[in-house]
Amino acid sequence: MSKKILVLPGDGIGPEITAEAVKILNACREAGLDAELEEALVGGAGYDAEGHPLPESTLAKAKAADAILLGAVGGPKWDTLEDLSRRPEKGLLGLRKHLNLFGNLRPALLYPQLAEASTLKPEVVSGLDIMIVRELTGGIYFGQPRGIEERDGERVGFNTYVYSESEIERIGRVAFEMAQKRGKKLCSVDKANVLEVTILWREVMNRLAPEYPDVELSHMYVDNAAMQLVRAPKQFDVVVTGNMFGDILSDAAAMLTGSIGMLPSASLNEHQQGMYEPCHGSAPDIACQGLANPLATILSVAMMLRYSLGEPALAERIERAVGSVLDQGLRTADIAYPGTRQVSTSEMGDAVLAAF
């Protein structure tokens, strides 16, 4: 049966980068992928058209899809919306929650061709290959109670950081299995010296460990993890952590590579249904100028083929094609430096297509 892929371009550079990724998806279809593509609105685009960042029709299509390709959401245009529930980000958070996409995979991989781009010394980051597994549908992002209210004559803001054993266990299993497929090292990040919720987190990780005897489990406090990412990032293989710490650490890890425009991500539920998106944001300041790097989105298609569509061979073909355009010296503005050839967003997409 034909697979359903939903494309959600979103805001800012979203439409440009997803357009390039769709070229590759179409090439995959020509190469035998049995899939139908559909498009819908999300984020600021959804709000502008239908008054909501996650329109009903978009959510229905998302639920029916095997996989979703998302560009990016958000921009200054909507930052002043009083009603937080209408902000573009809520479109993204709503998709994660409604589709139960609890397992967020964020690789931080240094492309040897782009080693120069890192702000870190080459010996510190050469060969860097970390996989951050972030819990995506729980923790403080979704915990109740939350809000701003009057107490003792002044306003007080509050959020709740909460995890149940079963929530911790299912993300733990994703991480242990990922470690088994990789370097067999798993580092769980918490703040168990201060926060009870992460004491439970650590306990559940320890309880799972004997079921994965080939994986070496360690624990690290989040402040130390932030430090170690800067000091010696190659000590990490797979890192597992909650929603908030994962948000912070995965961005820091991505930036170690110096080319966040290259990094894809996957968000999966228990049925391998997934949403795929670049790690970078909507970069409204460079939208519509052909400056955006489409490679993270194209590499997100490769993750989609691998994790949701059961087409690892096509995934590898895409990854090899990206390697080949880098070898050719082609670069979008964000990763260009003297001696390379700067190309536009669509020229980059076409080059990947030609190398596919």
Next chain:
Amino acid sequence: MSKKILVLPGDGIGPEITAEAVKILNACREAGLDAELEEALVGGAGYDAEGHPLPESTLAKAKAADAILLGAVGGPKWDTLEDLSRRPEKGLLGLRKHLNLFGNLRPALLYPQLAEASTLKPEVVSGLDIMIVRELTGGIYFGQPRGIEERDGERVGFNTYVYSESEIERIGRVAFEMAQKRGKKLCSVDKANVLEVTILWREVMNRLAPEYPDVELSHMYVDNAAMQLVRAPKQFDVVVTGNMFGDILSDAAAMLTGSIGMLPSASLNEHQQGMYEPCHGSAPDIACQGLANPLATILSVAMMLRYSLGEPALAERIERAVGSVLDQGLRTADIAYPGTRQVSTSEMGDAVLAAF
């Protein structure tokens, strides 16, 4: 009237490094500082001796002191204590809370003599001088309710991230005033696109801004801040944020300098009563071997003289003495590299004393 200084050596390398700092404090007394020194137990040392990481007698002395010098607390010996309220960290958290030390100043300063030590490229970090102002007695560290309990047949862990307007305002004022004394730029870090408590945070910072017209206020999401610290740390002057984000970001910022063994910190209340401690931890693995770097603790004494004892001239003398031993090429193990002369903890302390 004579000032009271309480010295809390703590655990691990704490006793060695505070011993060197006390040498300098005594030199300051000879140079005219009218102060009495007293010592007490805290952390694991407090637990071992009196069954509690913050013994009553220590707390009483702390309350009576004008300033406290703390080494470091914690170690594997106490990590397995079932009762979280007896862990060494609770001694530290208890002091912060009981003395109302809400204003935590954490400089990340790159010493030109140690530029090599950074894992970042020299052009990215040379001249780095950031001051992180972290709220230290509120937020998720102290929020209620908190705990682990049974709900619907499984255990659930939870903590509460909470700030009131007045708590935000008082740390905001500390940060704005710090920015006025420095480069006049203040970046407030939050996650206002997701967390209500930080929407209130942002609102209060914006409300204060007109009172400090010479300070340029900006806002940044915490994930982006973690990224920007790696990408272009010199864009920051003063950063203000809550307890948890401050814990993470200040450690990342400190590590950018490559020499966390050099970085002091101050924690102040509304009466300029303060606790001063190095940014690094208790490093139990290198304790009692003369390997620890006492400079962060010695520089914490300089902060104490400046912020709590009203002796800026003596503070400067200490800072100049530290610069001078670095110029002489003396290095403890953590910052030694070929061409420098490695010295022990006490040799380093003596060298600072000689240069004072």
